[in-house]
Amino acid sequence: MKNKDEAVVVFSGGQDSTTCLLLAMEKYKKVYAVSFDYNQRHSGELACAKEICAKYNVEHTILDMGLLNQLAPNSLTRMDITVDEDAPDKGTPNSFVDGRNMVFLTFAAIYAKQKNITDIITGVSQSDFSGYPDCRDIFIKSLNTTLNLAMDYEFDIITPLMWIDKEETWALADRMGGFDVVRNMTLTCYNGIRGDGCGNCPACKLRKKGLDAYLKNKKK
Ligand code: ZN
Numbered sequence: 001m002k003n004k005d006e007a008v009v010v011f012s013g014g015q016d017s018t019t020c021l022l023l024a025m026e027k028y029k030k031v032y033a034v035s036f037d038y039n040q041r042h043s044g045e046l047a048c049a050k051e052i053c054a055k056y057n058v059e060h061t062i063l064d065m066g067l068l069n070q071l072a073p074n075s076l077t078r079m080d081i082t083v084d085e086d087a088p089d090k091g092t093p094n095s096f097v098d099g100r101n102m103v104f105l106t107f108a109a110i111y112a113k114q115k116n117i118t119d120i121i122t123g124v125s126q127s128d129f130s131g132y133p134d135c136r137d138i139f140i141k142s143l144n145t146t147l148n149l150a151m152d153y154e155f156d157i158i159t160p161l162m163w164i165d166k167e168e169t170w171a172l173a174d175r176m177g178g179f180d181v182v183r184n185m186t187l188t189c190y191n192g193i194r195g196d197g198c199g200n201c202p203a204c205k206l207r208k209k210g211l212d213a214y215l216k217n218k219k220k
Helices: 015-027 043-055 066-072 099-115 137-151 166-175 179-185 202-219
Strands: 003-009 029-039 058-065 117-121 156-158
Touching: 003 015, 015 029, 015 117, 015 166, 015 179, 029 043, 029 099, 043 058, 043 099, 043 179, 058 099, 058 166, 099 117, 137 156, 156 202, 166 179, 166 202
Parallel strands: 003 029, 003 117, 029 058, 117 156
Antiparallel strands: none
């Protein structure tokens, strides 16, 4: 029997994965959050993830992915590499970590199967596509098939934010009563500043643009 009462959320402690956590808590009887420690530049991410899980009483596991940094050092893991302000015309931005989502989802799947869980939720989005190939729907579908074949199992990778933008993501969090938690307790900023962040990095700009649009349209 498939266990459809429980789900695993790939949880970074940012806006998108926190919104996914809220959605999962609404839909499933029990939710497990899995975070990854890959020596990210801002360990604040993991601190946020821990605090949010504690607040909602969600079982939280942090898996060590230090080898990702060893293999693919980039501007999100190394202090000596500055984050690109804008996406380059060609190729991936230097904030892209090669293989990150594939590795994270694969380990989340192994974790899920141990618990007889099939549903894995991730906050990737193709709408506000910032040049990360592993946030695209085609990649998720491909990996889902690969994981099923690899483990002879029927995983269901669920991507609630795939086709919505940041404004709609704010609306979702608000609808579930999590607006303040997402606004104040999450970390999206590439400079490691919680909540509204530094305001200047690409992640902050994208988050703020969505927030401003949401607040403006909400008033109407
Ligand atoms: Zn920032």
